[in-house]
Amino acid sequence: QEQEEENIPAQHFHFYDNREAIEQLMGKNSGLFLLIDQASRQQQDTQYMMEKLKQNTKSVHVKAMSYHEFTVAHYTGKITYDATEIVEKNRDFxxxxxxxxxxxxxxxxxxxxxxxxxxxxxxxxxxxxxxxxxxxx
Incomplete structure (x- = not known):
């Protein structure tokens, strides 16, 4: 707005708003990273973390696909991750x-x-x- 008031030419561009995806990854209440950390601290395994992820049906950007895989919808497309040892590898937290x-x-x-x-x-x-x-x- 200021550039318009001062007659400064500015090019408007559209960008992908990924706030919701970031919240589903890093959210303090139900984010994927929180689930991984909770499973690590509680000495649970990957299956526990994947079950918790499946219970979060509101998640649009992060979804459990199988007992050891989940997808993350990045702005460039969906990527599938293998979570086989993700909880065990996170225990150095x-x-x-x-x-x-x-x-x-x-x-x-x-x-x-x-x-x-x-x-x-x-x-x-x-x-x-x-x-x-x-x-x-």
Missing amino acids: VPPEMINTMRLSSNNIIVQLFTNQLTKSGNLTIVLDGPKTAQKK
Whole structure:
């Protein structure tokens, strides 16, 4: 609107709104990533996670296809994922409560390991100190 008021030419374009798909993947109440994390924490298996996914009949973008496969409707099309060991592979998850506890440690090395930002899914991000420079050979 501001560009129109100031007579600045702007090209309007249509884009795919994927908020609903992101919510079905990362939603705090019933997102796919939440289901995987819950199954991991409760020592459940992939079948448990797939049953929970099947129960979520409102999901349009994420659907269980079989006992070990699910599809995600991306903006470019549907992709089928094999979830055979997805819960087991997710068990290396460090709970946010543990990360917060480690940040309170009196050991500076431990604090430094756990001071990076958390992503929305609760994973640590890696922040490298200083600019990267090319090295001479």
